[in-house]
Amino acid sequence: MKLSPTIRDVILAPGNGSFFYDDQAAIRAGAAHDGFRYLGAPLTSGFTTIRMPSRSLSIGLVLADDVIVWGDMMNVQYSGAGGRDPLFQVETIDAITRSVVIPRLLGVDVSDFLGACDGVFAYHEEKRLPLAIEYGASQALLRAAAHLAKTTLAEVICSEFSLPLPDRPVPIYAQCGDSREINVDKMILKSVDILPHGLINSREKFGASGETFREFVKWVAKRTQEIGEPGYHPILHFDVYGWIGLEIGMDAEKIADFIARLADEVPGYRLHIECPVNFGSTEAQLDGYARIVALLDGRGTEARIVVDEECNTLEDIGLFAKAKAAHLIQIKMPDVGSIADTAKAVLVCKENGVGAYIGGSCTETDLSARAAVNIAVATQAEMMLAKPGMGVDEGISIVGNEQSRLLSILRYRRSQSNIRNVMQHWHEKGP
Structure with a gap:
């Protein structure tokens, strides 16, 4: 039976990033070290100290077969600098996700990755959604599409953009x-x-x-x-x-x-x-x-x-x-x-x-x-x-x-495809 390409529910889980958010303006201005922390007052909006533990928010899509696929939202180390989004606040992102994003997710076809992204990440009140939300939710949508197709995330991308299956590692x-x-x-x-x-x-x-x-x-x-x-x-x-x-x-x-x-x-x-x-x-x-x-x-x-x-x-x-x-x-x-x-x-x-x-x-x-x-x-x-x-x-x-692991899977896929092609030729034309 074909699996329904819909999302039954969405769950959220607060978490941690793997390093710290740093106030680039304060560091550039000469903030002194005290062990691992920086001394002095922060200069970038949202920072309460110059170095703050990074936080994340996981978004889980509950699919029709009860499998839950995840994506993680967070911002970069030097948030609020160089034209970037402001410091990540879990409470703020959680509220926007619940009020705006989850209702949109419940109405999308996750088998259409690019179409789902377009629908879920449409502007809200004439503004783009926080980029951290786009980042985490799109990871989950890509994993949902891969689950439905029974492929890797890379194969979904290759299919969506008409790219050949890769066979070389990226440095x-x-x-x-x-x-x-x-x-x-x-x-x-x-x-x-x-x-x-x-x-x-x-x-x-x-x-x-x-x-x-x-x-x-x-x-x-x-x-x-x-x-x-x-x-x-x-x-x-x-x-x-x-x-x-x-x-x-x-x-x-x-x-x-x-x-x-x-x-x-x-x-x-x-x-x-x-x-x-x-x-x-x-x-x-x-x-x-x-x-x-x-x-x-x-x-x-x-x-x-x-x-x-x-x-x-x-x-x-x-x-x-x-x-x-x-x-x-x-x-x-x-x-x-x-x-x-x-x-x-x-x-x-x-x-x-x-x-x-x-x-x-x-x-x-x-x-x-x-x-x-x-x-x-x-x-x-x-x-x-x-x-x-x-x-x-x-x-x-x-x-x-x-x-x-990914390249090994893709090599296996390629070998299986070659075997199927040979078998089909043998069936149609004879040995």
Whole structure:
């Protein structure tokens, strides 16, 4: 008997993210550490302290056969910064979900993933729903569609977007957090494809004229040679949170000079610099990043620019991709909203010859991380973040194992399809 594609009920469960929400403005202004916490008053609306434990809200869809599929809502570490949604408040999100989203969910056909997303995430009172709601509810809707079809989440995405079943892994990128040296060693010993992020989010970590950062980059490159397996040669990716611009000025040529010189100091390595500068708005970021990209391309350097801040939604990503205002665009999934939009964003990047990096945040959950893997593999993004958390091992395990299992399933599906084709040919034509 065919399973009904309807939702019988919806349940909610408050939970925890895997790291903390941090007030970027206060940290950038020089907030001092006291152990793991920051001292001083927060500067970003919604924060009661500079560092707050991240929280999440799970949404469970009760399907016709009583199976319950889940998705997790949360925001990113630096909520309220760079044009992002404000700090995640469980009570607020719970209230909107119950009053607006659940009535919509009870009326959708979950076998139509894209159609369900369009219906559930329609504007309310002329405003978009909080992106955290889109993110979590779309995970649950994708799992519902996969349950009905008896497939993986990736296969639903491939079907919805007419993509071939993938057979290649997506390179994994790990982030070290503040425990830089120990976690870099962990990444190298585990032969991570792309490393280490670096968390260069303060003047202390960047240094006068960037000297502290430059020394760290050179140390990471040297360390890969000292303790890495023979032939190990990762991409070096550093997130500097706008500090190149803050420290040496907002001039595109000076920023390009700094990055090109840094690339020369680690010859043979492909170098990614994420958020070299924040020009303060999407429009200014588009113009400034396009100029930096053109300058670096003209010099033939191995350095590549990655945009993050002020490039949040699917619409933003389309603007940056078409303007070639980055070599790579971080598709920061909780900021994009619906994971259907993440899939669309990867395809927009590919259409415009720009790299797509499926990112997210350390504040996410194991559930959202596994959904992200399915999107990344289905769309064949250029790279994906090992998440959640800042412990390195956990993110690499969750994302790496999910990818390995997924690719094994897809190989099995392909082999079974080949067997069926042979049997059908034999039946129709004879041996």
